[in-house]
């Protein structure tokens with residue numbers, strides 16, 4: 001293993017350990033179908049990210065990395081972590097902007113891996129509270145933002 005790759009993996013592991021300490025309890029997957037689905041998704045994620053050579057060329061364009069400055073949430077960090085395990089803090093810290101894919105010399109589809117990881121988290125009941133609220137609003141009122149029928153429609157405006 002190249003020295004640079006070893007260094008990056010060590011840094012990612014450090015970030016991950018910090019995140020795991022703050023981990024919430026996860027709902028267990030109960031049905032056979034869900035277990036099989038998760039297994040399939042994990043295999044698909046490994047297939048997508050397996051060819052990543054950890055060159056880091058994608059890092060400079062990632063808006064999440066630019067703000068958080070943590071290797072684990074950079075596209076390269078995500079490729080390292082998600083090849084091994086799906087961690088919610090990593091998976092949700094992505095805007096799906098695809099900037100990393102534009103720069104990747106191997107055309108690694110990081111966003112596809114992120115989407116599949118999110119599917120796993122949903123199967124495990126680890127959606128973001130905002131998503132749950134939005135779905136509940138759609139069920140109740142057909143509007144992701146909730147029931148606004150009591151407001152004066154003439155006064156509603158869009159940016």
Ligand code: SF4
Nearest residue numbers: 052053055056058104
């Ligand atoms: S995703 Fe592509 S650009 Fe980023 S580290 Fe892997 S191979 Fe390099």
Ligand code: SF4
Nearest residue numbers: 062094095097098100
């Ligand atoms: S798709 Fe996600 S990982 Fe890739 S550059 Fe955008 S925010 Fe970063």
